[in-house]
Amino acid sequence: MPVHNSEIAAMFDHVADLLEVQSANRFRVRAYRNAANTIRDQSRPMARMVEEGADLSQLPDIGDDLAGKITEIVRTGHLELLDELSEDVPEAIVEATRIPGVGPKRARALFEELDLKSLDDLRQAAEQGRIADVKGFGERTQAKIREELAEGDITERRFRLDTAEDFAEPLVAYVRRIDGVQKAEIAGSYRRRKETVGDLDILAAGEDGGAIIDRFVEYDEVDKVVSKGKTRSTVTLRAGLNVDLRVVPEASWGAAMHYFTGSKAHNVAGRRRAQDRSLKLNEYGLYDGETRISGATEEGVYEGIGLPWIEPVLRENRGEIEAAEKGELPDLIKPDDIRGDLHAHTTASDGRNSLLEMAEAAMERGYGYLAITDHSRSQTQAGGLSADKLEAQIDEIAELNEGFEGFRLLASCEVDILENGDLDFPDKLLARLDLVVASVHSKFNLGEEAQTDRIIRAMDNPAVSIIGHPTGRLLGQRRAYPVDMERLIEAAGERGCVLELNANPNRLDLSDIQCRMAVERGVKIAISTDAHATGGLAHMRYGVDQARRGWLSADDVANTLDWSDLEKMLKRG
Structure with a gap:
């Protein structure tokens, strides 16, 4: 029974959560977070690497100790450290840390002070007004906790x-066999x-459903x-x-x-169109x-209700039926349209690969450019660059570019927007x-008006x-x-x-609706991965998926341009 990379990463993240609640050394907490990210970014299964005897300690942020823990998980399916920590820290405290404004220390203090055992206990304490009496909380925090718990998505499993x-993907491959x-x-x-999935729906075409289900x-x-x-x-x-498998005859495949x-x-809109045609x-x-007049293919189903086939990413009843009827469905962006990535980090800040390694990985993807956007000086916890270090990196990038042909590293920086809207560098x-x-x-x-003003002031520069x-969002x-x-x-x-659509699947920020809102107002979108390692560049496809859900075409996306054209587009003032 193979252990997936995402399972190993989840265990490491859970260890970090529990260590945070225990107020453990922040560097130890960060080590588990960084290792989890490294594992997620690996294209090869860690289980296979363990089987092959690979030296996991050579991976970024994976030393001998964490390599041993990965091996333990792969071979046993468990992590002894996680079991020990879970005995000391109730899971409900970890869940409470997901409430905005309630960090690990405050969550633990709250549970200990009020002798809480579960989120239901926390909900009851909020409704009874007991949280406001705990030192460091108050009425506003109590109201916020009550509001978050009432929305019910703290423990929702997606x-x-x-x-x-x-x-x-491994499961559907198994079903096909x-x-x-x-x-x-x-x-x-x-x-x-x-962007998130509650469960999986798998369809299989076949005649002997019982045998397939077995x-x-x-x-x-x-x-x-x-x-x-x-x-x-x-x-x-x-x-x-949770996974649902439905076995259908081939004659019903398209309809199913x-x-x-x-x-x-x-679907409701589609059925109404059928009813309008007495179908x-x-x-x-x-x-x-x-009499069944169609059903074997989706194209046939749509044709039967007077429409062309509609891309699955558009099927949200947000105007796609009307656009299809008028022949005005968008020519959606495709992964091959992307010419480069405009947000990536290196070891100079909190990335896990060097400038050259990131450049080589971008070239392997066929890109013409990659923007290096290491953090600015205010981000000390992320190794933010000082002004001198950024100056040196600009020079290093210029030197590297002399050796490239048909590719360019772009000197850039992810500059912090300070509270007053100023930028972190002169x-x-x-x-x-x-x-x-x-x-x-x-x-x-910050409140909505103050936060909005802050970002707009930054854009004034x-x-x-x-x-x-x-x-x-995360x-x-x-x-x-x-x-x-x-x-x-x-x-x-x-x-x-330009507004970024951050393609990291942990963010996917902007949302699909916000993407569509932006391009309808003529604002260009940059689909960028925010890659912190070479493997992170592969996340571009999630951003493209999100853009497609937002009805974006290649013309709406800044980094479908070659650098010469993009450079002109980005010039302001």
Whole structure:
């Protein structure tokens, strides 16, 4: 039973969570966080590397101790340190740290002071007004905790798209190898490339559903068989991911793919069009009375209701039906349209590879350029560069560029936007850069107006080319800080600023809706990976998926341009 990279990374992240609650040495906590990121960025399975006897200690941020722990997880499925820490720290305290404004120390203090055992206890304490009496909290914090717990998403189990992929692709490959399966695909929100996935819907075409289901439930990562029938089964994988398998005849394949891909709202709109034509559309086919007139292919289903085939990423009932009817569906951006990456880090700050290694990895991807955007001086915890170090890096990049042909490293910096909207470096230094990515990394608790004003003031500086991860969210970990996106987008358009779609699957910031809002107002988007290692450059495809969900074409995206054209576009003032 192989252990996935995402499972090992999750264990290391959990260790870091527990250590934080215990107020452990911050460098030890960071070591586990960095190791988790390294593991996620590996294209090769760690389990295979262990089997082959690879020296894991040579990987970035993985020394002898952590290499041993990876080997332990691969061989046993467990980590003794995690088991020990879990005995000392209730899981509910870790869950409470996901509430904005409640960090590890405050969560532990709250649970100990009020003798809480669970999030239900915390919810009850908030409703009873007991949290406000705890030193360091108060009425505002109590109200915020009550509001967050009422929304119910603190413990909701959803998987990031990259994590879901780690389990989904091997599983559907297994289903395809089952005797009698003619074809199999993943449907649902996974096929629509939503940023998080609650469960997986797999469709298989075949005649003997019972035999196929029997083999499906034997998959070695199945932890629990929830239900098992002749054409459908639900299982829970050991990672906690629920999977539904439905076996359909080939004659119904297209109708079933349409139905189970969703979204629900898109399907409702499709059924209404069928009804308007005196037809009936369901997961088995498109019917005229009792006669199935279509269903084997999705194209046939859409044609039967008077529409061209619609890309799964657009199926959210946000105007795609009307656009399809008018022949106005967008020509969506594709991964091959990307010419370079405009946000990447190196060992000079908190990255795990050198300038040259990052350049070589970008060239291997066929890129014409890569912007090096190490952190600015305020980001001390991320190894932010001093002015002198940035000057030296600019010179080093210029020297490296002399040896490249058909490729250019762009001298840049991810410059902190300070609380008052000023930038972290003086204009004279910023003028030496090819471009500037300006980002918020602190003071997330400013009110919406103040936060919006802060970012707009940063955009007032003509040195700013791109606003990085504009809402600051971390999926499943940190909500977006309050910001008026309509004002921000309008200000970006007026100033000729580009907004970043951060392709890191931990962020995917901007959202699909915000992307569409921006391009409808003429604002260009830069799809950038925020790569902290060579493997992170591969995250570009998640950003492209998000852009496609936002109806973006290649013309809407800044880094589909060659550098000569992009340089002209970024010039301001």
